[in-house]
Amino acid sequence: MGASTFVRVNGRGNAWPVFLGGSSSFYDASSSIDLSNASFSIIHCRSNKFKLDEIESEILIDAGHHAIPFLIQHGNRIPEAVVLTHGHLDHTLGLDWVAQSKYYLSNKTQLLKVYASLLVWKFVKQSYPHLEKIIDFRELLPGKQITLDGIAGIQLTAYPVYHGEHAKGASMLCFTTNQDKQILFTGDMLCPILPKKEIEKIKGAELVFIDSNNRYPYPLSNHGSVVPFSPANKTISSQLSDWFEKASLNYLIAPHARSSYNSIYHAYFEEFLDDYNAVSELPHSIFDFAKLTLPQKLNLIHYGGMEDLKYHSASVINSEQLQEWTAKCAQDYDIKTTQFNVPGTGDVFEV
Numbered sequence: 319m320g321a322s323t324f325v326r327v328n329g330r331g332n333a334w335p336v337f338l339g340g341s342s343s344f345y346d347a348s349s350s351i352d353l354s355n356a357s358f359s360i361i362h363c364r365s366n367k368f369k370l371d372e373i374e375s376e377i378l379i380d381a382g383h384h385a386i387p388f389l390i391q392h393g394n395r396i397p398e399a400v401v402l403t404h405g406h407l408d409h410t411l412g413l414d415w416v417a418q419s420k421y422y423l424s425n426k427t428q429l430l431k432v433y434a435s436l437l438v439w440k441f442v443k444q445s446y447p448h449l450e451k452i453i454d455f456r457e458l459l460p461g462k463q464i465t466l467d468g469i470a471g472i473q474l475t476a477y478p479v480y481h482g483e484h485a486k487g488a489s490m491l492c493f494t495t496n497q498d499k500q501i502l503f504t505g506d507m508l509c510p511i512l513p514k515k516e517i518e519k520i521k522g523a524e525l526v527f528i529d530s531n532n533r534y535p536y537p538l539s540n541h542g543s544v545v546p547f548s549p550a551n552k553t554i555s556s557q558l559s560d561w562f563e564k565a566s567l568n569y570l571i572a573p574h575a576r577s578s579y580n581s582i583y584h585a586y587f588e589e590f591l592d593d594y595n596a597v598s599e600l601p602h603s604i605f606d607f608a609k610l611t612l613p614q615k616l617n618l619i620h621y622g623g624m625e626d627l628k629y630h631s632a633s634v635i636n637s638e639q640l641q642e643w644t645a646k647c648a649q650d651y652d653i654k655t656t657q658f659n660v661p662g663t664g665d666v667f668e669v
């Protein structure tokens with residue numbers, strides 16, 4: 319029996335799945351785990367079945383509200399590493415709990431390893447200054463593949479994304495297994511910042527977990543949408559075409575600007591600027607991202623639908639409706655090879 323790799327959904331929520339005093343047609347308010355923010359674990363098991371008592375290693379991707387109660391109730395072990403897409407609180411609020419667990423349960427002899435871009439780490443240190451002393455930070459550089467310390471069988475590459483001018487250093491995370499299968503977590507993003515040769519590297523990913531904050535475009539939310547058009551017509555939405563008029567490629571890369579020169583950063587963004595002429599050439603919807611990168615299974619997470627309601631008069635729908643609606647629109651949009659899925663919290667995928 320060989321070892322196997324699994325991805326577990328520890329949470330699928332956007333920043334506030336259910337507002338206190340509010341309600342949601344998507345998230346189950348009576349289930350505490352369904353209130354968890356988007357968070358995932360890549361788990362290696364000693365056998366080829368997913369068993370909580372046979373976990374060999376675990377990489378935790380993001381840790382927002384309620385991710386830690388989920389982890390305590392599902393295996394209750396400290397991950398070998400944490401990797402962050404960006405610093406926003408709905409992706410990092412649980413980090414203190416993980417780091418303190420590692421620190422105290424090792425009698426203050428071990429620090430939690432946290433991988434992120436330098437600018438995400440700066441954001442985390444500003445938000446939670448005490449964490450600097452109990453975290454062993456490892457920097458991710460754009461497009462540079464690394465192995466994670468002490469974790470066999472998997473490599474990690476971070477690629478910058480645009481998620482608003484204040485989301486400094488936000489990145490998508492691409493994990494490659496020894497069987498050359500790819501698992502991609504976009505984190506929150508309006509659009510990726512990918513030179514063309516990097517697109518080739520993520521093409522055909524086995525599993526993608528993608529920011530699906532809304533069904534229809536509202537670029538000023540700094541999140542992407544499932545489709546690029548508005549409910550009223552099937553051409554590009556006016557919100558998106560207005561954005562294409564106003565935004566520039568330099569504006570998109572500005573949140574990644576470092577205060578000191580780094581040759582890897584410089585080369586990466588120079589190549590990106592050489593490859594494109596306008597923001598409109600970048601995929602701003604999940605469908606355009608799917609057409610460009612041809613993933614096998616695309617999991618929609620981080621749904622909220624608030625901007626759909628406010629700017630498109632489109633209702634907030636439930637899990638089953640989102641999956642059905644997406645599959646139907648994908649057919650109309652001529653996407654044939656990608657399977658769309660709305661995962662539940664606790665779902666486990668074998669890679």
Ligand SMILES: [Zn+2]
Pocket residue numbers: 332333406408409506620
């Ligand atoms: Zn978020």
Ligand SMILES: [Zn+2]
Pocket residue numbers: 404406481485506
């Ligand atoms: Zn965010």
